[in-house]
Amino acid sequence: MALRLAIGDGIEELRANRLRTALQFSGVALGVASVITALALMAGERAHDLDTLEKRGGARRLDVRPKNAGWTALGEDTKAPFTLEDLAAIRRDLSDRIEAINAAEVIFDRVETERHSRDRNVSGVLPEYPVFNDFYAEEGRFLTWADMDQASRVCVLGWTCKSELFGAGDAIGRSVRIKGEPYQVVGVMQRKELHWNKFDNSNALEWMNRLTLVPLSTVHKRVTGKSEIATFQVMAKQADDVPKLQEALRVLLWRRHHRKEDFMFVARQRQFEKNQQAKMAYNLVFFGVGAISLIVGGMVIMNILLASLSSRIREIGVKKAIGAKPLDLFVQFLVEAVGVAFAGSVAGCLVGGSLSSIVADFANLHSALPFWVVFTSVFSAVFVGLAFGIYPAIKAARVTPVEALRYE
Amino acid sequence: MIEISGVTKRYEMGAASVDALRGVDLVIAKGEAVAITGPSGSGKSTLMHIIGCLDSPTAGRYVLDGEDVAGLSARALADVRNRKIGFVFQAFHLLPRSSVLRNVELPLVYAGMPRAARKAKAESLLARVGLSDRAQHKPSELSGGQRQRVAIARALVNDPSIVLADEPTGNLDSVSASEILALLDQIHAAGNTVITVTHDPTVASRAQRTIRMLDGRVVV
Numbered sequence: 001m002a003l004r005l006a007i008g009d010g011i012e013e014l015r016a017n018r019l020r021t022a023l024q025f026s027g028v029a030l031g032v033a034s035v036i037t038a039l040a041l042m043a044g045e046r047a048h049d050l051d052t053l054e055k056r057g058g059a060r061r062l063d064v065r066p067k068n069a070g071w072t073a074l075g076e077d078t079k080a081p082f083t084l085e086d087l088a089a090i091r092r093d094l095s096d097r098i099e100a101i102n103a104a105e106v107i108f109d110r111v112e113t114e115r116h117s118r119d120r121n122v123s124g125v126l127p128e129y130p131v132f133n134d135f136y137a138e139e140g141r142f143l144t145w146a147d148m149d150q151a152s153r154v155c156v157l158g159w160t161c162k163s164e165l166f167g168a169g170d171a172i173g174r175s176v177r178i179k180g181e182p183y184q185v186v187g188v189m190q191r192k193e194l195h196w197n198k199f200d201n202s203n204a205l206e207w208m209n210r211l212t213l214v215p216l217s218t219v220h221k222r223v224t225g226k227s228e229i230a231t232f233q234v235m236a237k238q239a240d241d242v243p244k245l246q247e248a249l250r251v252l253l254w255r256r257h258h259r260k261e262d263f264m265f266v267a268r269q270r271q272f273e274k275n276q277q278a279k280m281a282y283n284l285v286f287f288g289v290g291a292i293s294l295i296v297g298g299m300v301i302m303n304i305l306l307a308s309l310s311s312r313i314r315e316i317g318v319k320k321a322i323g324a325k326p327l328d329l330f331v332q333f334l335v336e337a338v339g340v341a342f343a344g345s346v347a348g349c350l351v352g353g354s355l356s357s358i359v360a361d362f363a364n365l366h367s368a369l370p371f372w373v374v375f376t377s378v379f380s381a382v383f384v385g386l387a388f389g390i391y392p393a394i395k396a397a398r399v400t401p402v403e404a405l406r407y408e
Numbered sequence: 409m410i411e412i413s414g415v416t417k418r419y420e421m422g423a424a425s426v427d428a429l430r431g432v433d434l435v436i437a438k439g440e441a442v443a444i445t446g447p448s449g450s451g452k453s454t455l456m457h458i459i460g461c462l463d464s465p466t467a468g469r470y471v472l473d474g475e476d477v478a479g480l481s482a483r484a485l486a487d488v489r490n491r492k493i494g495f496v497f498q499a500f501h502l503l504p505r506s507s508v509l510r511n512v513e514l515p516l517v518y519a520g521m522p523r524a525a526r527k528a529k530a531e532s533l534l535a536r537v538g539l540s541d542r543a544q545h546k547p548s549e550l551s552g553g554q555r556q557r558v559a560i561a562r563a564l565v566n567d568p569s570i571v572l573a574d575e576p577t578g579n580l581d582s583v584s585a586s587e588i589l590a591l592l593d594q595i596h597a598a599g600n601t602v603i604t605v606t607h608d609p610t611v612a613s614r615a616q617r618t619i620r621m622l623d624g625r626v627v628v
Contacts, residue, residue: 005517016505318501321462322562323490323518325483400482401462401489405497 006328010335013312020308024301024340025347031294032348032381033355038286039373040356044366046276053272059239060099061132062246063266064253065231081262082229084217086253087126090234093252097245100128103232105219111212112177113165120161122178122212124219132233135208140172140187143215147186151217155183159191160209176212179223183214195364242267294380297344298388301337305392309399316396317404326397333396337389338382345381349374410436410459410570410601415468415478417454417624428454429465430624436603438569441596443612444605446621453574455621456605460493460572461485473569490518494563496592498575500555502547502562509534509543512561519566533561537591553584560591564600571595573604577611589614 014021053059066081087101105124110117127143130136137156147154155176162171162185171185192205203209220227236245246265254261309316316329353369360367417429428451436442446452457463458470461477464485470478477488494515495501502511509530516526534540537557539550547555556576563571573592577585589611596602604611612618620628 002517002520012505314501315503318503319514320486321460321489321495321501322515323486323566325486325518327483328518402457405462405501 002324002328003331006331007335010332011339013332013336014339017308020304021340024297024304025344027297027300028294028341028344028381028385029297029348029351031290031297031384032345032377033352034290034293035287035380036290036349036352036369036373036377037356037359038283038290039376040352040367040369041286041360041365042283043370043373044356044360044368045279047368048366049272049276053268058268058272060236060242061268062234062236062242062249063231063268064234064249065264065266067262067264081257082232082253083227084220084229086256087229087232089256090249090252094245094248097237097241097248098234099237100131100235101232102126102129102132103216103229104129105216105224105229107219107223109179110177111161111165113174116165118161118164120210120212121207122155122214122219124216124223125213126216128235129213131235133208135192136190137187138190140185142187143213147215148217151221152215153181153183153218153222154186154215156187156189156213157185158189158209158211158213160206161212162188178212178214181222189213239269242269291380294384297381298341298384301340301385302388302392305333305337305389306395309392309395313399313404316399317401320399320401320404329399330393330397333393334386334389337393338385341381341385341389342378345378348381349377352377409438409471409473410434411469411471412459413469415458415465415470417451417458417463418466427624429458431468432624432626434619434626436601438601439596439599440617441593441602441615442604443615443618444603444621445607445609445612445618447607450621451624452605452621454624456572456574456603459570459603460495461488486518490515491566492569494566494568494571496556496559496563496571496573496576498578500547500552500559500579502555502558504547507544507546508539508550508558511547511558512565515562515566530561530565533565534558536564537561551584552580553587556580556584556588557591560588560595564595568600570601570603573602575606575608576604577606577608 064082082103087103090098091101103126107122107124109120109122111120111122112118125143127145127148130142136142138159140156142156143154146152155178157165157171157176165171165176166174171188174185175182176185177183189208189211192203192208194204195202216229234245234249236242246267249265250261253263257263319329356367356369359365412432412434415429415432416427419426419428432451432455444452444455454463458465461472461480462485464480465478468478469476472488472492475488477485480488502508503514506514509527512533513526513530516529521529531540531543534543537560539554539557539561542550542554547558550558571592576592577588580588592602592604593614604615606612618628619626
């Protein structure tokens with residue numbers, strides 16, 4: 001078979017019919033651009049979510065909760081199952097595998113100075129609280145285990161809290177009143193800021209700036225009078241140790257809770273996977289739209305090839321009369337379809353690559369162009385070219401020389 | 409050597425059918441110059457298509473150089489056309505975007521001949537029809553007579569056993585026409601079998617033998 005001739009003729013035909021080729025090319029380029037935009041945003045969002053998970057120690061984080069929380073039947077013991085002693089035992093026995101541990105008790109109360117007064121979320125937390133939220137003291141210090149032991153009346157203010165109560169002045173060492181009791185300010189937290197997009201002025205993390213943090217033991221002893229903890233969180237030193245650590249915690253808590261398993265574990269890694277599955281539905285819709293435009297591009301190729309068949313039928317007849325075999329014409333038409341699809345896909349990658357980063361910029365999403373995204377797009381375009389080129393190619397191959405030469 | 413016996417050709421056109429050939433028996437020896445004539449609708453074009461392996465008979469035998477070609481596949485017929493038959497058409501049928509040289513060497517490309525050999529062969533054929541200086545021109549830059557000479561060069565390039573000319577002078581002025589007919593005479597004189605389909609008596613009169621067609625049969 002004159003393969004090189006068929007390929008050369010296919011390419012020559014594309015070059016000779018600029019407008020026809022440009023239409024086919026644009027159809028595929030737009031389709032690939034849509035596909036690549038969808039895939040790049042999908043890949044970028046996932047990478048960003050993974051990164052966020054990593055930054056917050058998400059893969060290493062394990063939440064411990066009472067079993068059946070929220071499903072308490074009548075007469076069942078509704079008492080929260082954990083105590084500070086449980087946490088102390090965990091810190092003592094598993095200190096080599098645990099980076100941090102935290103529990104929180106939230107009270108809502110008035111925080112006041114002589115001049116100002118605000119209703120604020122006051123949280124009793126443990127000294128390792130900052131690790132879990134990537135949220136650290138910027139001025140002064142954070143709470144310490146010494147504060148916990150003494151149930152000290154000290155507090156750390158969120159950035160907004162501090163500004164409201166003390167303005168631009170220094171807050172460290174000053175005093176605020178919570179529940180009428182004086183607390184000494186030992187630190188001010190860093191300012192947290194997150195905007196969902198460029199046009200949104202509201203700060204999604206402003207609630208963190210409004211926090212007032214005090215030792216958990218102080219809340220227990222001086223405010224609520226209770227000593228139970230509803231839930232707590234553990235940060236493992238190694239992410240791959242989480243399953244084994246969970247088992248060790250289960251045994252330890254089971255012993256301490258009189259051989260009752262009244263608690264359960266929630267691993268963030270698994271939550272993350274669930275989240276990704278939920279996002280997948282949206283991703284599939286975006287990808288579907290892209291795929292449909294690519295198929296439309298394929299239809300443009302097929303349509304134009306079929307239409308051009310009648311204007312080229314004489315030429316096909318001449319080639320067949322002098323010895324071209326059906327396969328030669330088949331290859332020539334297929335080369336045209338695949339060639340224009342491949343060229344269109346390369347342009348589509350460039351357009352889609354820039355489009356995805358522009359969209360990501362405007363919508364505060366994230367985009368990424370890993371190799372598999374480019375490969376998938378180019379591969380699907382070539383496949384579409386093949387799929388939609390086969391029928392016109394078969395028709396060209398089947399044209400009989402007599403009908404082709406007779407055609408006027 | 410062409411041996412045709414009992415060849416029929418029926419075209420189905422929806423419910424109706426047309427019998428273009430109703431049983432043709434014909435032997436053409438190697439080196440003969442034959443003219444096929446007849447009014448339009450007599451079946452002479454259909455006969456030419458079958459002799460040229462462009463089409464297969466509905467029934468009957470066709471043996472070309474000892475090879476039975478009546479029942480061959482499209483692919484095999486393409487190969488027979490490529491090796492044994494050179495076509496000269498009324499409308500020239502050159503590929504418009506290819507150079508004159510490329511047009512002439514195309515049958516050799518389909519035959520799989522190496523590049524240098526086919527270029528030399530095509531150039532020698534162009535020299536034979538007197539168009540060496542036009543090798544790189546496009547067909548549209550040539551006159552009608554020149555185009556037909558290119559077509560003749562293309563028909564001869566792979567040394568066919570038959571040259572089939574379908575109204576070779578139909579689109580030409582009388583000067584060009586006599587040039588082309590002289591060229592076909594030369595080709596015959598060199599030992600080729602030349603079959604000319606024509607309704608022009610002066611063209612037919614140059615052949616050694618005239619085969620007259622009427623209503624799908626050979627009448628003389």
